[in-house]
Amino acid sequence: MQADDIDRRILRHLMAEPEAPVAQIAERAGLTAATCWRRLERMRAGGLLKGQEAVIDWRALGYEVEVSLRFTLDKTNPRAFDEFIAAARGVPEVIEIQTFLGRVDVRLDLVARDIAHYQEVYRDRILALPHIADIEALMHVAVLKADEGLPL
């Protein structure tokens, strides 16, 4: 399915305010509520609009520490990526797994209750992951923007 300018406008307003009722999105986009609703349905049916996800605030749940671990893998083993990722899925503190083209091969986003808990997860679970050549840790201090909106 192809999106036209009106679809893009609707998505732009929806992304800016995901909780707004359809009538409000319609008003912002300069459409009637019925037209806006029909277009949203069409975008859902066409797979353009997949839904909405809640983003958890791990700090509010008592996970004070968030760390990005950036891995370089030993690529001499052709199964390195698959085996590393399968093992990383088994670490309960991992909230995101990303693969890259660049200096970094894989990044894991990890949450922990405090620094002591992080140390424990890092030593017992992370260092035990297969095919690691190098690890860099980046500690998250603050999130300044996280809407993942698109410049539509």
Added chain:
Amino acid sequence: MIALDDIDRAFLRALVEDATLSAGELGRRFGLSQPAAWRRLRRLTEAGAIRTRRVVVDREALGFSVTVFLGVKLATKGRVSLEDFERAVTAIPEVQTVQHILGIYDYRLRVVARDLPDFERVLRRRILTLPGVGQVDANVLLSEERRPGPLG
């Protein structure tokens, strides 16, 4: 910080999949009355367990096929330069997320672009011209997977 029981965790897992679920739907799914589900949902919301909602779209179909993560180091430091940088970087439409981090970089940015030439344009015209920007390292996202984390 809020203490969670198994039903709270199940609620949050369900909302991560679909943030639009109502208290009634959550109650039916996990065997609670509508008022009981509503009270739980309100308690979770008031505790700030959900930071925001994210609209999930087919980025490729909307013409954004490239996502790049940038590690940015500031060349000059001090409170004023941090504020200038943060204000300018969060205003760039192609920059989807901005995280302040500790480690070999100061900030981590998620940048979306139509293709690699479009990314180059964003990098040269918008990122490398930011106030105080120093060394920048780029990794092109190949795949990403969000995990339930400690809610699982």
